[in-house]
Amino acid sequence: MNKFLMSGNNIIGEAAIRAGCRFYAGYPITPQNELTEYMAEHMRNAEGGVFIQSESEVAAIHMITGAAAAGARVMTSSSSPGISLKQEGISSLAACELPSVIVNIMRGGPGLGNIRPAQGDYFQATRGGGHGDYRTIVFGPATCQELADLTMDAFDLADKYRTPVMILADGMMGQMMEPVIFKKPKPRQYSENFMLRGAGDGKSKIIRGLILDAIDMEEHNWKLARKYEVITKSEIRYETYQTDDAELVVVAYGTAARIAKGAIKRLREHNKVKAGLFRPITLWPFPETQLRSLSGKIKDFLVFEMSTGQMLEDVRLSLQGYADIGFHGRPGGAVPTPAELANVIARYYEKKD
Amino acid sequence: MATKAIFSGFGGQGVLMMGYSLAHSAMNKGYHVTFLPSYGAEVRGGTANCTVAIAEEEIASPVASEPDYLVAMNSPSLFTFQNKITAGGVIFLNSSIIKDHPNRPDVDICSVPCSELAEEMGNSRVANIIMMGAFIKKTGIVTAEIYLQSLESILGSKKKSAAEINRRAFSTGFDYLKN
Numbered sequence: 001m002n003k004f005l006m007s008g009n010n011i012i013g014e015a016a017i018r019a020g021c022r023f024y025a026g027y028p029i030t031p032q033n034e035l036t037e038y039m040a041e042h043m044r045n046a047e048g049g050v051f052i053q054s055e056s057e058v059a060a061i062h063m064i065t066g067a068a069a070a071g072a073r074v075m076t077s078s079s080s081p082g083i084s085l086k087q088e089g090i091s092s093l094a095a096c097e098l099p100s101v102i103v104n105i106m107r108g109g110p111g112l113g114n115i116r117p118a119q120g121d122y123f124q125a126t127r128g129g130g131h132g133d134y135r136t137i138v139f140g141p142a143t144c145q146e147l148a149d150l151t152m153d154a155f156d157l158a159d160k161y162r163t164p165v166m167i168l169a170d171g172m173m174g175q176m177m178e179p180v181i182f183k184k185p186k187p188r189q190y191s192e193n194f195m196l197r198g199a200g201d202g203k204s205k206i207i208r209g210l211i212l213d214a215i216d217m218e219e220h221n222w223k224l225a226r227k228y229e230v231i232t233k234s235e236i237r238y239e240t241y242q243t244d245d246a247e248l249v250v251v252a253y254g255t256a257a258r259i260a261k262g263a264i265k266r267l268r269e270h271n272k273v274k275a276g277l278f279r280p281i282t283l284w285p286f287p288e289t290q291l292r293s294l295s296g297k298i299k300d301f302l303v304f305e306m307s308t309g310q311m312l313e314d315v316r317l318s319l320q321g322y323a324d325i326g327f328h329g330r331p332g333g334a335v336p337t338p339a340e341l342a343n344v345i346a347r348y349y350e351k352k353d
Numbered sequence: 354m355a356t357k358a359i360f361s362g363f364g365g366q367g368v369l370m371m372g373y374s375l376a377h378s379a380m381n382k383g384y385h386v387t388f389l390p391s392y393g394a395e396v397r398g399g400t401a402n403c404t405v406a407i408a409e410e411e412i413a414s415p416v417a418s419e420p421d422y423l424v425a426m427n428s429p430s431l432f433t434f435q436n437k438i439t440a441g442g443v444i445f446l447n448s449s450i451i452k453d454h455p456n457r458p459d460v461d462i463c464s465v466p467c468s469e470l471a472e473e474m475g476n477s478r479v480a481n482i483i484m485m486g487a488f489i490k491k492t493g494i495v496t497a498e499i500y501l502q503s504l505e506s507i508l509g510s511k512k513k514s515a516a517e518i519n520r521r522a523f524s525t526g527f528d529y530l531k532n
Contacts (some may be wrong), residue, residue: 262413
C-alpha cells in the first residue's frame with residue numbers, strides 16, 4: 001500500500017527528498033526537530049544527498065544559499081525564533097534570485113515564546129521578513145496530505161521563478177500524524193544559466209545582491225517586482241467550503257482553518273448559522289480578488305487566527321469595506337476546539353442581527 | 354463525529370505505540386485518522402500521552418476535548434484525564450499499577466492487570482499490546498485481524514519473534530475481557 005501514517009515534520013522531509021532536494025542544512029529547534037532528524041537519517045540514502053547540522057540557523061540559510069547557487073535543490077527549516085535569525089539570508093536569496101525552500105513550523109511568540117502551535121509569524125512570512133523590497137511565495141497547508149503536495153510544489157515554484165518559497169505551518173501540523181500519499185514529483189525544470197559550476201573555458205559568472213549603482217539597483221528592484229506581479233497573477237491558491245448558501249464566511253488558514261471547518265459543520269448540523277469557509281492556501285500571493293468576489297452576496301466575514309490579528313489586515317485590504325469583518329484570535333499557543341469556535345461564531349452572528 | 358481516544362502512561366510503557374498502532378489499523382480500514390503525541394519539555398521517565406481521532410469524514414481537530422476512551426497505564430494518567438472523558442465513555446485501567454478508583458460513575462470502567470499478565474508471559478514490555486487486545490475487543494473500532502496486520506507491518510518483517518510475542522500478548526488481552 002502506498003499510504004503512510006507519518007508526522008507532518010517527517011512528511012515534509014520525505015516529500016522534499018522525493019522532489020529531488022539534495023542539500024539540507026538545519027539547526028535543532030522544537031517543534032520541528034523531527035524534520036531535521038528525518039533529513040539526517042534519509043538524506044544519505046538519496047543519491048548525492050547532503051545533510052548538514054549547521055552551527056547556527058544563520059549558517060544554515062547561508063549554506064543553502066551556496067548550494068542553490070551551485071544548482072542543488074535546497075531546503076532549510078526552523079521554528080519561529082530560528083526563522084527570525086534566517087531573515088538576512090532569505091533577503092539575500094530573494095536578491096540573488098536563488099531557488100530555495102524554507103520551512104517554518106511556527107510556535108508561540110514573540111521572543112523565545114513557547115513550543116505550542118501558533119500563527120504569529122504571518123506578517124514576517126508574507127511581508128518578506130528581511131530587509132528590502134522583496135516577497136516570498138508562502139504556502140499555508142492545513143492537512144498532512146497538503147504538506148506533502150505543497151512541499152513538492154514549493155520546489156517547482158522556486159525553480160520556476162528563481163525565488164525563495166516558504167512553507168508556513170505550526171507545531172500542531174509538524175507533530176500530528178495523518179495518512180498521506182506521496183504524488184509523483186514532476187521532472188525538474190530550470191535554467192542552468194545562472195548556476196555557478198566553474199566557468200571552464202566560458203565567461204565567468206557572478207551572483208550577488210550588492211549592486212552599488214542606484215539606477216542598476218532600481219532596475220533590479222523593478223525586475224523583482226515584475227516577477228512578483230506574474231506570481232500574483234498565476235499562482236494564487238485557495239479553498240472554499242460551503243460558501244454557496246453561506247450567510248457568514250469564516251476566513252482562516254492552516255490549523256485554524258481545520259478547526260473552523262469543524263465548527264462550521266457543527267453550526268450547520270445544529271441549524272444555527274449557515275456559515276462557510278474561505279481558506280487561503282497561498283498566503284502570499286493572497287487570494288484578494290477571489291475573497292472580494294464573495295462580498296457580492298455575503299456581507300459578514302469573521303477572521304479566525306491563532307494570533308492577535310495579522311491575516312486580518314489582508315482580509316481588510318481584500319474586502320475594501322464591501323463587507324463587515326469580525327475577528328477572533330487565540331495567540332500564544334492556545335488552540336481552541338471546534339465546539340468553542342462554533343460558539344464564538346454563533347455569538348458573533350447573533351450579535352450582528 | 355470523530356471517535357477519540359487518549360493513551361497515557363509512563364515514558365517507556367509504549368503508549369505512543371498503542372496510539373500509533375490503533376491509528377494505523379484504522380487507516381488501513383479506510384477511516385480518516387489523526388495521531389497527536391504530547392510533545393514538549395518532558396522529562397525522561399515522565400508521562401507520555403497521545404490522542405487518536407478516527408472518523409468517516411475529515412477530522413477538524415486532532416485534540417480531544419471530550420474523548421470517548423481513556424487508556425490509563427499509570428495513576429497520574431488517570432488523575433490527569435479522567436474528568437475529560439465524555440459521559441458514557443470507557444476508561445481502561447492498568448489495574449496492576451493503578452490502585453485508585455476513577456471518580457466517574459457515568460463511565461464504563463474496564464480494568465485489565467496488563468503488567469501482571471505481561472510478567473506471566475515472561476515479557477513485561479508487551480503490557481501495552483495486552484491492553485490493546487482488551488481495547489480492540491471492547492471498542493470494536495477495527496477487527497482483531499486488521500489490528501494484528503497493522504501491528505505486523507509496523508514491527509517490520511525482520512522481527513518475526515517480536516511479531517509472535519505481540520500476537521500472543523494481543524490474544525491474552527482480547528481473551529481476558531469476557532464478552
